[in-house]
Amino acid sequence: MPKILFSIFSLSLLMSCKVQDSDNEMNKDQKIQIVCTTSMLGDVVKAITGDKAQVDVLMGPGVDPHLFKASQGDIALISESNVLIFNGLHLEGKMIDVLEKTGSSKFAFDAGASLNAERLLQMDGTYDPHIWFDAEIWATVCSNLTDSLVLWFPHHQDLFKANSEAYIKELNDLHNWAKEQISTIPAEHRVLVTAHDAFGYFGRAYGLEVHALQGISTQAEFGLKDVSELVNFITEDKIPAIFVESSISERSMKAVQKGCEERGLNVQVGGTLYSDAPGSIGTPEATYLGMFRHNVNTIKLALINE
Numbered sequence: 001m002p003k004i005l006f007s008i009f010s011l012s013l014l015m016s017c018k019v020q021d022s023d024n025e026m027n028k029d030q031k032i033q034i035v036c037t038t039s040m041l042g043d044v045v046k047a048i049t050g051d052k053a054q055v056d057v058l059m060g061p062g063v064d065p066h067l068f069k070a071s072q073g074d075i076a077l078i079s080e081s082n083v084l085i086f087n088g089l090h091l092e093g094k095m096i097d098v099l100e101k102t103g104s105s106k107f108a109f110d111a112g113a114s115l116n117a118e119r120l121l122q123m124d125g126t127y128d129p130h131i132w133f134d135a136e137i138w139a140t141v142c143s144n145l146t147d148s149l150v151l152w153f154p155h156h157q158d159l160f161k162a163n164s165e166a167y168i169k170e171l172n173d174l175h176n177w178a179k180e181q182i183s184t185i186p187a188e189h190r191v192l193v194t195a196h197d198a199f200g201y202f203g204r205a206y207g208l209e210v211h212a213l214q215g216i217s218t219q220a221e222f223g224l225k226d227v228s229e230l231v232n233f234i235t236e237d238k239i240p241a242i243f244v245e246s247s248i249s250e251r252s253m254k255a256v257q258k259g260c261e262e263r264g265l266n267v268q269v270g271g272t273l274y275s276d277a278p279g280s281i282g283t284p285e286a287t288y289l290g291m292f293r294h295n296v297n298t299i300k301l302a303l304i305n306e
Contacts, residue, residue, distance in 0.1 A: 037086040039278045040132045043288040064247045069094045088112035089129035096171035120199045133202035135175035139168045178296045182206040185230045189265040189303045193242040198275040231259035241270030241302040247277045270302025
């Protein structure tokens with residue numbers, strides 16, 4: 001496994017040797033306390049564990065994981081949990097110290113490190129952490145996580161395996177549906193322009209050319225040169241629509257839109273995409289499946305009608 005991958009997955013494998021003790025210490029009717037960094041992971045865990053776990057998510061709707069800093073309350077929540085589940089690949093860049101400290105003292109699952117490196121996208125000397133935007137890869141994460149949870153809590157293995165199988169089917173159905181929907185967009189319009197480079201896996205999986213103003217992390221700075229280069233690309237290729245993201249200020253893409261207008265191209269904002277966080281609680285977009293479907297439908301609607 002490449003050294004660039006976060007090391008906590010190795011720690012979690014070492015800790016799996018303590019499963020027998022953990023299983024004996026926990027009352028089998030006692031809920032497992034699980035903390036997930038992102039809502040997307042939270043959905044996977046809830047689907048697998050059902051009513052056998054209390055699942056807490058640190059980063060809710062509209063929260064940018066690249067910039068998220070754990071509060072004292074978050075640290076306490078992690079400390080009191082039985083299991084810590086995180087995306088890895090430096091998505092939670094400002095939480096690395098917290099993850100290292102807590103991941104070495106409890107069961108921890110690093111989603112990115114559970115994948116074969118060949119499936120990961122490399123960019124600027126690092127791996128792209130936005131792995132949830134390929135539903136087939138996300139199904140593999142679900143399978144790998146299930147294996148770990150079954151190892152750690154074998155008395156729930158039948159339920160966890162059955163729940164996981166059902167959710168993986170939903171993910172595979174989502175993957176096939178997304179491919180069908182994107183394929184209806186005319187080939188010359190299959191270009192996705194967004195605020196930051198979160199859709200690389202999505203583009204690779206579903207046949208879209210992806211361009212963004214910022215890099216794979218929103219911590220990356222962008223300047224007038226970046227805006228100018230993106231404006232040049234959009235105007236030269238006559239891209240019909242660009243997209244803003246729910247967890248990033250619209251200001252940057254509005255500047256791109258204005259630049260295109262000054263160059264004589266009336267490029268439309270095709271809609272808001274959910275990139276690093278889902279929609280508001282109580283809406284269909286609040287779930288992983290819902291935010292994914294919203295993105296596919298929004299992209300299709302904006303690009304197919306041009």
